[in-house]
Amino acid sequence: xxxxxSTAIGGPSSGGLMDSKAAQWVRANFFSSWWNTALSxxxxxxxxxTLIWFLGWGVFNAVWYxxxxxxxxxxxxxxxxxxxxxxxxxxxxATYPYDEQWRPALxxxxxxALYVYSALRVNWNGRLPLVWIVGLLAIxxxxxxxxxxxxxxxxxxxxxxxxxxxxxxxxIALAFPLAILLALGRRSHMPAIKTLCVVYIELIRxxxxxxxxxxxxxxxxxxxxxxxxxxxLLRAQIAIIGFAGAYxxxxxxxxxxxxxxxxxxxxxxxxxxxxxxxxxxILPQALRMVIPPMVNTFxxxxxxxxxxxxxxxxxxxxxxxxxxxxxxxxxxxxDVYFGVSLIYFVFCFAxxxxxxxxxxxLNRDRHR
Amino acid sequence: xxMSLNDPxxxxxxxxxxxxxxxxxxxxxxxxxxxxxxxxxxxxxxxDFLTREAGFxxxxxxxxxxxxxxxxxxxxVGILNTLRVAIVGIVLATILGTLIGIGRLSKNWxxxxxxxxxxxxxxxxxxxxxxxxxxxxxxxxxxxPREALQPLPGLxxxxxxxxxxxxxxxxxxxxxxxxxxxxxxxxxxMKRWAAARQAATGEQFPVxxxxxxxxxxxxxxxxxxxxxxxALDWPVMRGFNFxxxxxxxPEFAALLVGLVTYTAGFIAEIVRAGILAVPHGQTEAAxxxxxxxxxxxxxxILPQALRVIIPPMxxxxxxxxxNSSLAVAIGxxxxxxxxxxxxxxxxxxxxxxxxxxxxxxxxxxxxxVFMNWYNKRIAxxxx
Numbered sequence: 001x002x003x004x005x006s007t008a009i010g011g012p013s014s015g016g017l018m019d020s021k022a023a024q025w026v027r028a029n030f031f032s033s034w035w036n037t038a039l040s041x042x043x044x045x046x047x048x049x050t051l052i053w054f055l056g057w058g059v060f061n062a063v064w065y066x067x068x069x070x071x072x073x074x075x076x077x078x079x080x081x082x083x084x085x086x087x088x089x090x091x092x093x094a095t096y097p098y099d100e101q102w103r104p105a106l107x108x109x110x111x112x113a114l115y116v117y118s119a120l121r122v123n124w125n126g127r128l129p130l131v132w133i134v135g136l137l138a139i140x141x142x143x144x145x146x147x148x149x150x151x152x153x154x155x156x157x158x159x160x161x162x163x164x165x166x167x168x169x170x171x172i173a174l175a176f177p178l179a180i181l182l183a184l185g186r187r188s189h190m191p192a193i194k195t196l197c198v199v200y201i202e203l204i205r206x207x208x209x210x211x212x213x214x215x216x217x218x219x220x221x222x223x224x225x226x227x228x229x230x231x232x233l234l235r236a237q238i239a240i241i242g243f244a245g246a247y248x249x250x251x252x253x254x255x256x257x258x259x260x261x262x263x264x265x266x267x268x269x270x271x272x273x274x275x276x277x278x279x280x281x282i283l284p285q286a287l288r289m290v291i292p293p294m295v296n297t298f299x300x301x302x303x304x305x306x307x308x309x310x311x312x313x314x315x316x317x318x319x320x321x322x323x324x325x326x327x328x329x330x331x332x333x334x335d336v337y338f339g340v341s342l343i344y345f346v347f348c349f350a351x352x353x354x355x356x357x358x359x360x361x362l363n364r365d366r367h368r
Numbered sequence: 369x370x371m372s373l374n375d376p377x378x379x380x381x382x383x384x385x386x387x388x389x390x391x392x393x394x395x396x397x398x399x400x401x402x403x404x405x406x407x408x409x410x411x412x413x414x415x416d417f418l419t420r421e422a423g424f425x426x427x428x429x430x431x432x433x434x435x436x437x438x439x440x441x442x443x444x445v446g447i448l449n450t451l452r453v454a455i456v457g458i459v460l461a462t463i464l465g466t467l468i469g470i471g472r473l474s475k476n477w478x479x480x481x482x483x484x485x486x487x488x489x490x491x492x493x494x495x496x497x498x499x500x501x502x503x504x505x506x507x508x509x510x511x512x513p514r515e516a517l518q519p520l521p522g523l524x525x526x527x528x529x530x531x532x533x534x535x536x537x538x539x540x541x542x543x544x545x546x547x548x549x550x551x552x553x554x555x556x557x558m559k560r561w562a563a564a565r566q567a568a569t570g571e572q573f574p575v576x577x578x579x580x581x582x583x584x585x586x587x588x589x590x591x592x593x594x595x596x597x598x599a600l601d602w603p604v605m606r607g608f609n610f611x612x613x614x615x616x617x618p619e620f621a622a623l624l625v626g627l628v629t630y631t632a633g634f635i636a637e638i639v640r641a642g643i644l645a646v647p648h649g650q651t652e653a654a655x656x657x658x659x660x661x662x663x664x665x666x667x668x669i670l671p672q673a674l675r676v677i678i679p680p681m682x683x684x685x686x687x688x689x690x691n692s693s694l695a696v697a698i699g700x701x702x703x704x705x706x707x708x709x710x711x712x713x714x715x716x717x718x719x720x721x722x723x724x725x726x727x728x729x730x731x732x733x734x735x736x737v738f739m740n741w742y743n744k745r746i747a748x749x750x751x
C-alpha cells in the first residue's frame with residue numbers, strides 16, 4: 001500500500017546490500033526521516049516486547065493439557081488452555097444431552113455447508129431459498145427430534161455454539177423479508193403506511209438491544225392470551241428478528257434510494273404492476289448495491305447474539321462463562337474468554353473479508 | 369372516484385385502511401391480553417412504586433444513595449451513572465479513534481499495519497466478550513490491593529479497581545470551571561467579531577490562538593490568583609485498602625476500557641474515510657491561492673472532512689451510549705441494571721422497560737433532530 005513512496009529516500013545508494021529492493025522498501029517505510037525512524041524504533045520495541053511476552057505466555061509457558069492444579073501452578077506465567085480439552089463439549093454444546101451431542105454437531109456442519117453454498121456466486125439463483133428451507137428444516141428436525149427414533153430434546157437444553165448459530169442465522173434469514181417490507185413501506189407514497197414504518201424503524205434503532213431482550217423475557221408473556229406460553233429461546237429470537245429488521249431496513253432503503261429514477265420510470269412504462277416491478281427490476285439491483293453494508297449488519301448481528309446471555313440463554317459465551325464458574329477452574333476467565341473470542345473472530349473476519357471480495361467483484365462488473 | 373381496486377386513489381385509501389385496521393386490531397388484542405394477565409397475576413400498574421423505598425444498595429453513585437431512598441432516586445442514580453460512563457467514554461474513544469485512524473494512513477508501514485490489526489480485532493469481536501475479558505482481568509489476573517501493580521508512581525491496578533492521584537480539593541476549582549465556561553462563551557463572540565472585522569476591512573485575526581488562550585488561559589489565570597495550589601491527593605495503603613485519590617471500581621474501569629477500545633476501532637475507520645474524502649487537489653489549490661498551512665486546515669481541509677466524518681461519528685457516540693447498557697452483565701449500576709433490579713423486586717415489568725426505552729429514545733431522538741439540523745446547515749450550497 002505504501003510502496004509508492006520509495007522516491008522519498010535521500011542520499012546516494014552506497015553499495016551492494018543497500019541497493020536491493022527489500023532494503024529500499026525498508027528504508028522508504030521505516031527510516032525515511034528522523035521522526036519516522038524514531039517512531040519505527042519505539043513501535044518495534046513495543047510490538048517486539050508484546051510478541052515475546054505473548055509467545056511465552058500463550059505458547060511456551062502455557063498449560064495445554066492436564067488438571068486444574070497444573071494451571072494454578074503456572075498462573076501469571078502461562079495461559080491455561082487446559083480448560084478447553086476439559087470443557088470443550090460443554091462450551092460447544094452446553095446442556096444438550098451428552099449422548100445426543102452428535103445432533104448439534106451435525107447441525108453446525110449443515111450451517112457451515114449452507115454458508116459456503118450461499119457464498120458462491122454461481123449458486124445465486126432460484127434454488128438458493130429452496131436449499132435454505134431444506135437445510136433449516138433438517139436442523140430443526142435434528143435439534144428437536146421426537147420422531148424417527150430420535151429422542152425429543154426441549155429448547156431449554158439447547159446451548160453452546162449451535163445456539164449462537166441458530167439465533168444469528170434464523171435472525172438474519174427472517175429479518176431479511178421484514179426489512180424489505182419496512183424499506184419499501186418507508187418509501188411508500190401512502191402516508192399511513194409510511195408513518196407506521198418510520199415509527200417502527202426509529203423506535204427500534206433508538207433503544208439498546210438489551211431493552212428489547214428484557215421486553216421479550218418479561219413482557220411477551222403478558223401479551224399472550226391465557227394458557228399460551230412460548231419458550232424463552234423463541235421470544236429472544238423474535239426480539240432479535242425485530243431488531244435486525246429495523247437496521248437492515250435502513251440498509252435496503254439506501255439501495256432503493258441509490259437506484260436511478262429511470263429504472264422506476266422504465267418499469268412503469270413497461271406497464272408492470274408495483275409488485276412486479278419491485279420483484280423483477282428494483283430489488284435485484286438495489287440489493288446488489290448494498291451487499292457490503294448488509295454483510296456489516298450481519299457481522300453486527302452475529303456479535304450481538306451474545307447479548308442473550310443477559311436473559312439467561314446458554315449461548316457459546318454464556319457456556320464459557322459457566323465453564324469458568326466451576327470452582328476447579330475459577331480464576332481463568334481471561335484465558336477462556338480469549339479462546340472464545342477467537343471463535344467469534346473467525347466468523348466475523350471471514351464475513352468481512354468475503355464482503356470486501358464481493359464488493360471488489362461487483363465493482364469490476366460495473367466498470368466493464 | 370370509482371369504487372374499484374383499479375383506481376389508484378381508491379386503492380391507496382383501501383390498503384391504508386386495511387393496514388391501519390389490522391394494526392389497530394393487533395394492538396387491541398395485545399392490550400386486552402396484557403390487561404387480563406395483569407388482573408390474573410394481581411399486578412397493579414402505575415407509577416406509585418417510584419416513591420416506595422428501594423431497599424437495595426448501589427455499588428457506586430454520583431449522588432448520595434442509601435437503601436432507604438426511593439426507587440425513583442435509584443433510577444435517577446442509574447441515569448447519572450450511564451451518562452458518566454458515556455460522556456467519559458465518548459471523549460476518550462474520540463481521542464483514541466482519531467489517533468488510530470490517522471495512524472492507519474501513516475507512511476510508516478509498521479504504524480499503519482499495527483493500526484489495521486487493532487481495527488480488525490476490535491471490529492470483529494463482540495463487545496460483551498471484551499467486557500468480560502477486562503472484567504475477568506480485574507477479578508482474576510490483577511493482585512490484591514497490598515500487591516497492587518504500579519506502572520507509574522501513584523497509579524495502582526488491583527482487583528479493587530484503578531487508583532490514581534487527583535488534585536486535592538480546593539475552593540479555586542469551582543472558579544476555574546466558571547472561567548472555562550466563560551472562556552468558551554467569550555471565544556464565540558470573539559470569533560463573530562473577527563469574522564465581521566475581516567469581512568469589513570480584510571484584516572485577519574489569529575482566531576485559533578486566541579480561542580486557545582481564552583479557553584485554557586482564563587482558568588490558568590484564575591488558578592494563579594488562587595495561590596496556584598499544586599497539592600495532590602495521593603492514594604495511600606491503609607489497612608486492607610487504599611484511602612484517598614480517585615477511584616475507578618473494577619466494573620466502571622472494565623466497562624470504560626471495553627467501550628473505549630471497541631468504539632475507537634469504528635471511529636478510526638470513520639476518521640480515515642473522512643481524511644481520504646478530501647481530494648489532494650484541494651490542498652494544492654489552497655496553496656496555489658497562497659493560503660498558509662494553519663488557515664488551510666481550518667478553512668479548506670477540515671470543513672470538507674468533517675462533513676463526511678460528523679454524521680457517522682454521532683451515530684457511533686449514540687452506539688457507545690446504547691452499548692453502555694451492557695453494564696448489566698458485569699455489574700456496573702447503570703440505568704438498565706437498576707431498572708432490571710427494580711422490575712424484579714416490584715414486578716412492574718411494563719413500567720421498568722418503558723423507563724429504559726424512554727430514557728434512551730429521548731437521547732437518540734434529540735440527537736437525530738440535531739443531526740438533521742446540522743446536515744441541512746453543512747450541506748453543499750450549490751449556486
